[in-house]
Amino acid sequence: MTNELNYVRGAFIAYEPDGYPKEKRVIPFRFNPEAISRTVAVETGQTGGGVEGAAAGAAAAPAGETRADASAGSLKESFSIQIRLDFADRGQQAGTIDEQYGIAPEIAAIEDLLYPAPTKSEATSDGAQPTHPARPRPTVLFVWGSKRVLPVRIASLKIDESVFNTELHPVRAEIEASLEVLGEAEAKNHGGVKAALTHTGNARRELARMYYERTAGEGSILPF
Numbered sequence: 001m002t003n004e005l006n007y008v009r010g011a012f013i014a015y016e017p018d019g020y021p022k023e024k025r026v027i028p029f030r031f032n033p034e035a036i037s038r039t040v041a042v043e044t045g046q047t048g049g050g051v052e053g054a055a056a057g058a059a060a061a062p063a064g065e066t067r068a069d070a071s072a073g074s075l076k077e078s079f080s081i082q083i084r085l086d087f088a089d090r091g092q093q094a095g096t097i098d099e100q101y102g103i104a105p106e107i108a109a110i111e112d113l114l115y116p117a118p119t120k121s122e123a124t125s126d127g128a129q130p131t132h133p134a135r136p137r138p139t140v141l142f143v144w145g146s147k148r149v150l151p152v153r154i155a156s157l158k159i160d161e162s163v164f165n166t167e168l169h170p171v172r173a174e175i176e177a178s179l180e181v182l183g184e185a186e187a188k189n190h191g192g193v194k195a196a197l198t199h200t201g202n203a204r205r206e207l208a209r210m211y212y213e214r215t216a217g218e219g220s221i222l223p224f
Helices: 087-093 096-101 104-114 191-216
Strands: 011-015 024-028 036-047 067-086 139-143 149-164 170-181
Touching (some): 011 104, 067 087, 067 104, 067 149, 087 170, 149 191
Antiparallel strands (some): 011 139, 036 067, 139 149, 149 170
């Protein structure tokens, strides 16, 4: 009998900007990040000065000035994760191509999520045609279990390559990825972004409800 546990693997899932839910690119994490740093913050909105911009009972701001209003701001969530890649983990599954290029293809696949995907005409271009405006970047979902499926923008990647093969391709690396969760503005024109935000929001409220129901049966803490 084995005591090994089967872990769900986190992943990036990328769709073309207008391709959801059609063809997708899946990048599963070979090792799940051992820690995730999350920030959830209110982006403070601004209200106008004078009586109209002031809350009831609050002093009006001087003319020409604006007042920070947390209630008018939207939520902004960001993540920082550490992705570890190690060619030695593949063992006998590695083929000749893998041995030649190490983990360079995996790094390239993650890095490629920051770049707009070329159109078919651009991919076959010889460079003689005039340049066209860059296409939007792919839509990326950060999947971390069944309760968190978040549409994100990869803000930055810090790639540390530490060991190389004879062809100078990396065989070990760590990637620090900074992710910004897309919001309501992006969801207005994208069904996939809206679906992911709705799914994760519903899951968060469900988990919170479970907690409230459990603590409600533990008796009152306050004397009122």
